[in-house]
Amino acid sequence: MAAPGKKDYYEILGVSREASSDDIKKAYRTLTRKYHPDANPGDKEAEAKYKEINEANEVLSDPKKRAQYDQFGYVGDVPPEGFGGFGGQGQTFTQEDIGDLFGNLFGGGFGGRRRSANPNAPRRGADLEATVRLTLEEAYRGVTRKLEIPRLDTCRRCGGSGAEPGSSVNVCPTCHGSGQVFQVVNTPFGQMQQSGTCPTCRGKGKTVDKVCTECRGKGRVRRTATVDVKIPAGADNGMRLRVSSKGEAGVNGGPSGDLFILTEVMPDARFTRRDDDLNTTVEITFPQAALGCEVKVETFDGIEKLDIPAGTQAGSKLRIRGRGMPRLKTKGNGDMNILVKIKVPRTLTQKERKLLKELAKESGVETAE
Known part of the structure; x- marks a missing residue:
C-alpha cells in the first residue's frame, strides 16, 4: 500500500506486487516507448506520465528501495507528511529513551535497547544501465565506446561529508546518531509508540556546522561522467555486460555501484x-x-x-x-x-x-x- 498522498508505483507500471524484476523491466520499456516525449511531441499528459513511469521504475527496479516501499509505502529518509500517525498527542523521545522505558517496564524482556541500522554506515551506490547500439561488423571485431553517463558522484569539495571544508561534522544531539526518534502517543487502545525520522538531522544521524556549498550537505552531486566501455568481439543482441564500480557513488564511504551495458546489434545488409x-x-x-x-x-x-x-x-x-x-x-x-x-x-x-x-x-x- 502506498503512503498517503503518494501514487501506487505498481499501478503506474501496470504490474502486480508479486511481479519479478524481469516483469518490471519489460513493463517499463513498453511504457517508456509509448509515452516518450519524442513519440508524443507537445503532449503534456504524456510527458507527465513518462516522469511517473521513470519514478516508479527507479524504486521498483532497486531491490532495497522496493523493499522499503513494500514495507512502508514510501522511499527515502523522511516519510511523507501525514504518514503513519495515530492522531494522538504525545512526547518525543530518542531511541535510547524508548529502550530504557521498555526495558524498565518489562524487565529487559525486549532485549534492552533496540537500534535500527546505522544511518552513517557505508552504503553502496545504485547500479546504472545504458544501451549501446552496434553494427554487426562492430560486434564481430569488438569495439570500445565512450559513453556519457549521468550519475551521482562524490562531492569533490567536501569529499562526501556534506560539510563545507573546515567545518566540523557532529553527532546529532537530538537522536544521538541513530537518525530516528520515537513518540509515545495516546490512542483508543492505550499508549503506543511510533518511530519517525529525526527532525534535527533528517535521518542522517549527524549535523554539520556549515553545509557544503556545492552539494548542499548531500555529499554527492550529479555529474556526467565519460566511461570507456569495451564490447568484446562476438557480442550478441541483448547481451548484458557489467562495468564494475562505474555506477553511482556510494554514501558514507560505501563502494560505487556498477554500470550495466545492454547491447543492441543492428541488422546487416550482407549477412x-x-x-x-x-x-x-x-x-x-x-x-x-x-x-x-x-x-x-x-x-x-x-x-x-x-x-x-x-x-x-x-x-x-x-x-x-x-x-x-x-x-x-x-x-x-x-x-x-x-x-x-x-x-x-x-x-x-x-x-x-x-x-x-x-x-x-x-x-x-x-x-x-
Missing part, C-alpha cells in the same frame, strides 16, 4: 546471424551450377574463394568454416553458411535461345518454344 554462424547468399547461372565454378564470397575478413561443385542444385547450402562470429565462451569462430540461388535470365540473345533449345532437345524436355 544474417544465427548464434555464432553468419549466413549469406550467392547467385550463379545454370551453366555454372551444372558444370561447377568458383565464386567469391564476402566475409568480414575479406574475400574468400568458394568452389561450387558440378550439379549443384538451387537452394543448396555450402559452408566456409571459421568465418562466422567469434565465440565468446570458447576459442575460434562460427561458420559462414552460403545459400546457393540459380539466376535465371529474363531476356536471351538469339544465340542463347538457340543453344538452350538444343540443350532441351538433347535432354528430352519440352519447352514453351
Whole structure:
C-alpha cells in the first residue's frame, strides 16, 4: 500500500506486487516507448506520465528501495507528511529513551535497547544501465565506446561529508546518531509508540556546522561522467555486460555501484546471424551450377574463394568454416553458411535461345518454344 498522498508505483507500471524484476523491466520499456516525449511531441499528459513511469521504475527496479516501499509505502529518509500517525498527542523521545522505558517496564524482556541500522554506515551506490547500439561488423571485431553517463558522484569539495571544508561534522544531539526518534502517543487502545525520522538531522544521524556549498550537505552531486566501455568481439543482441564500480557513488564511504551495458546489434545488409554462424547468399547461372565454378564470397575478413561443385542444385547450402562470429565462451569462430540461388535470365540473345533449345532437345524436355 502506498503512503498517503503518494501514487501506487505498481499501478503506474501496470504490474502486480508479486511481479519479478524481469516483469518490471519489460513493463517499463513498453511504457517508456509509448509515452516518450519524442513519440508524443507537445503532449503534456504524456510527458507527465513518462516522469511517473521513470519514478516508479527507479524504486521498483532497486531491490532495497522496493523493499522499503513494500514495507512502508514510501522511499527515502523522511516519510511523507501525514504518514503513519495515530492522531494522538504525545512526547518525543530518542531511541535510547524508548529502550530504557521498555526495558524498565518489562524487565529487559525486549532485549534492552533496540537500534535500527546505522544511518552513517557505508552504503553502496545504485547500479546504472545504458544501451549501446552496434553494427554487426562492430560486434564481430569488438569495439570500445565512450559513453556519457549521468550519475551521482562524490562531492569533490567536501569529499562526501556534506560539510563545507573546515567545518566540523557532529553527532546529532537530538537522536544521538541513530537518525530516528520515537513518540509515545495516546490512542483508543492505550499508549503506543511510533518511530519517525529525526527532525534535527533528517535521518542522517549527524549535523554539520556549515553545509557544503556545492552539494548542499548531500555529499554527492550529479555529474556526467565519460566511461570507456569495451564490447568484446562476438557480442550478441541483448547481451548484458557489467562495468564494475562505474555506477553511482556510494554514501558514507560505501563502494560505487556498477554500470550495466545492454547491447543492441543492428541488422546487416550482407549477412544474417544465427548464434555464432553468419549466413549469406550467392547467385550463379545454370551453366555454372551444372558444370561447377568458383565464386567469391564476402566475409568480414575479406574475400574468400568458394568452389561450387558440378550439379549443384538451387537452394543448396555450402559452408566456409571459421568465418562466422567469434565465440565468446570458447576459442575460434562460427561458420559462414552460403545459400546457393540459380539466376535465371529474363531476356536471351538469339544465340542463347538457340543453344538452350538444343540443350532441351538433347535432354528430352519440352519447352514453351
